[in-house]
Amino acid sequence: MAYKLALVSVGTIARTQHIPSIEGSDRFELVAAVSRNAQVEGVPTHVTQAAMLAAHPEVEVVSLCMPPAARFDYAAEAIAAGRHVMMEKPPGATVAECFELRRLADAAGVTIFATWHSREAAQVDAARDWLKDRTLTSLRITWKEDVRHWHPGQEWIWQPGGLGVFDPGINALSILTAILPDPVHVEKAVLEFPANKGTPIAARLSFRHPAGAEVSAVFDWRQTGPQTWDIDVETDAGTLGLSKGGAELRIDGALVETAGDAEYPRLYARMADLIDRGESDTDYGPMIHVADAFALGERRVVAAFED
Amino acid sequence: MAYKLALVSVGTIARTQHIPSIEGSDRFELVAAVSRNAQVEGVPTHVTQAAMLAAHPEVEVVSLCMPPAARFDYAAEAIAAGRHVMMEKPPGATVAECFELRRLADAAGVTIFATWHSREAAQVDAARDWLKDRTLTSLRITWKEDVRHWHPGQEWIWQPGGLGVFDPGINALSILTAILPDPVHVEKAVLEFPANKGTPIAARLSFRHPAGAEVSAVFDWRQTGPQTWDIDVETDAGTLGLSKGGAELRIDGALVETAGDAEYPRLYARMADLIDRGESDTDYGPMIHVADAFALGERRVVAAFED
Numbered sequence: 001m002a003y004k005l006a007l008v009s010v011g012t013i014a015r016t017q018h019i020p021s022i023e024g025s026d027r028f029e030l031v032a033a034v035s036r037n038a039q040v041e042g043v044p045t046h047v048t049q050a051a052m053l054a055a056h057p058e059v060e061v062v063s064l065c066m067p068p069a070a071r072f073d074y075a076a077e078a079i080a081a082g083r084h085v086m087m088e089k090p091p092g093a094t095v096a097e098c099f100e101l102r103r104l105a106d107a108a109g110v111t112i113f114a115t116w117h118s119r120e121a122a123q124v125d126a127a128r129d130w131l132k133d134r135t136l137t138s139l140r141i142t143w144k145e146d147v148r149h150w151h152p153g154q155e156w157i158w159q160p161g162g163l164g165v166f167d168p169g170i171n172a173l174s175i176l177t178a179i180l181p182d183p184v185h186v187e188k189a190v191l192e193f194p195a196n197k198g199t200p201i202a203a204r205l206s207f208r209h210p211a212g213a214e215v216s217a218v219f220d221w222r223q224t225g226p227q228t229w230d231i232d233v234e235t236d237a238g239t240l241g242l243s244k245g246g247a248e249l250r251i252d253g254a255l256v257e258t259a260g261d262a263e264y265p266r267l268y269a270r271m272a273d274l275i276d277r278g279e280s281d282t283d284y285g286p287m288i289h290v291a292d293a294f295a296l297g298e299r300r301v302v303a304a305f306e307d
Numbered sequence: 308m309a310y311k312l313a314l315v316s317v318g319t320i321a322r323t324q325h326i327p328s329i330e331g332s333d334r335f336e337l338v339a340a341v342s343r344n345a346q347v348e349g350v351p352t353h354v355t356q357a358a359m360l361a362a363h364p365e366v367e368v369v370s371l372c373m374p375p376a377a378r379f380d381y382a383a384e385a386i387a388a389g390r391h392v393m394m395e396k397p398p399g400a401t402v403a404e405c406f407e408l409r410r411l412a413d414a415a416g417v418t419i420f421a422t423w424h425s426r427e428a429a430q431v432d433a434a435r436d437w438l439k440d441r442t443l444t445s446l447r448i449t450w451k452e453d454v455r456h457w458h459p460g461q462e463w464i465w466q467p468g469g470l471g472v473f474d475p476g477i478n479a480l481s482i483l484t485a486i487l488p489d490p491v492h493v494e495k496a497v498l499e500f501p502a503n504k505g506t507p508i509a510a511r512l513s514f515r516h517p518a519g520a521e522v523s524a525v526f527d528w529r530q531t532g533p534q535t536w537d538i539d540v541e542t543d544a545g546t547l548g549l550s551k552g553g554a555e556l557r558i559d560g561a562l563v564e565t566a567g568d569a570e571y572p573r574l575y576a577r578m579a580d581l582i583d584r585g586e587s588d589t590d591y592g593p594m595i596h597v598a599d600a601f602a603l604g605e606r607r608v609v610a611a612f613e614d
Contacts, residue, residue, distance in 0.1 A: 094493050094602065096490075096491075096595050208404070289403055295468075295598040298467040
């Protein structure tokens with residue numbers, strides 16, 4: 001029996017990733033959608049989630065794809081209606097609301113899954129396994145992309161709360177926290193705010209590592225040409241390079257074979273598994289690192305940016 | 308038997324609050340101190356905590372009073388040496404490091420207590436009890452003080468990570484989260500940064516309350532003349548006013564009698580109780596609200612401030 005699912009907020013990520021993954025899964029059946037403007041072929045689309053929940057008592061799961069600032073309201077409403085909730089990243093606009101959603105879900109006896117799609121990239125598990133028994137000396141994240149290409153016209157990313165370059169950067173942090181055996185925390189951060197924007201376009205972070213390894217990250221949204229989503233690791237026993245956002249792995253420079261990427265299908269498989277077992281999965285570590293970077297970061301104003 | 312305690316970092320708060328509270332307690336005995344410059348009358352003072360820990364295996368508890376950016380190192384070192392740890396507020400510079408300290412303390416089997424002295428103000432318990440069975444309609448925090456008076460020459464408060472006006476503001480948030488029966492989270496924030504400083508001198512926050520009550524806070528460090536540390540609450544059944552940082556309580560305008568303030572003696576009594584019972588107390592809620600306010604806050608640059 002497939003779980004009956006409703007997709008809420010039908011934008012690019014819903015169309016390119018969620019809908020194909022749901023259609024390709026035998027654990028879920030897409031039976032409704034919520035969107036103010038869009039329609040999803042073949043299923044009834046409602047303007048509000050409240051209307052959808054009222055019209056579709058058979059919907060057991062909602063999958064939330066709206067920008068993070070609105071996530072709490074939708075998730076809280078769905079939980080109150082007794083539905084399981086799956087959330088795109090980042091899971092909210094604040095750390096406090098994320099913890100509150102978990103508390104609400106536990107109290108209601110439903111599953112909540114705060115997803116991190118980058119953790120499901122093809123080579124992340126292999127990277128974690130390789131690092132497990134080695135001693136880290138350095139780890140460097142380089143996450144540079146062209147915001148004009150990836151977020152055309154998305155004004156919310158530049159509004160306070162939209163997180164700016166941390167919107168992609170949090171993907172790197174979700175991989176970092178998945179592959180490192182040791183806990184780290186932000187020790188220093190520099191955030192570059194364009195003169196005309198409310199969120200940073202670039203950031204540099206240094207982390208404290210318990211054994212003193214150098215752990216750092218550079219995020220930049222001004223990269224044109226080739227895009228860079230790399231994590232380079234040095235250990236006492238060889239080097240590891242994750243590139244293409246976790247899809248490609250090199251050990252001591254040699255490419256490791258992969259079965260290919262399936263980030264969102266894996267997220268939906270995990271969601272079905274969590275519901276089966278009556279469990280939830282809410283690792284807010286990446287979100288906490290972002291809030292910490294804002295709290296202790298040095299703010300620099302840089303050239304205005306026209307997108 | 309009193310627990311043997313070492314005081315680490317001997318500044319104003321240590322002299323005016325910690326030392327008198329320890330001397331007035333029959334549960335603790337001050338046997339050592341750590342300070343680069345200062346001496347504590349009658350006890351050996353060491354320049355580093357490492358030297359103190361080595362010289363004083365009898366020290367069972369350390370009480371940490373340094374600025375938050377350095378707290379993690381001291382706390383981790385003391386925990387690794389098997390000592391119980393009591394921490395001034397705020398408990399650290401990042402949320403992640405705070406959670407990590409709790410994990411380390413649990414693993415080492417020692418007590419960790421992240422203190423919030425304002426929660427021990429004379430009328431906070433009474434305010435919580437009064438609010439418990441009432442329906443909140445609004446809560447307004449007004450925390451305005453003169454930074455030149457309270458933080459003379461303390462450059463760290465203006466450095467990134469020093470939290471700026473959130474250093475006193477977090478006291479208000481520690482009371483808020485203690486007296487409110489319902490969870491709230493920051494929904495909107497405006498942070499005012501002086502042109503020449505790395506941290507905000509003023510902030511306005513709005514919180515989301517589950518039943519829609521208006522919950523807000525104003526923090527300002529530019530208040531000369533009378534100082535204001537007020538929380539004004541309206542409910543379906545009367546009004547409550549906490550003033551003087553929680554020391555004074557009015558119900559429907561009428562002053563409620565109090566036994567008087569004993570914030571730090573109460574913190575030390577609680578620490579002794581936690582050690583007795585082999586427990587820890589680390590409520591990082593106030594710290595999370597501060598990080599959230601930085602993460603989603605709108606940044607405004609205001610007039611340079613000379614202190």
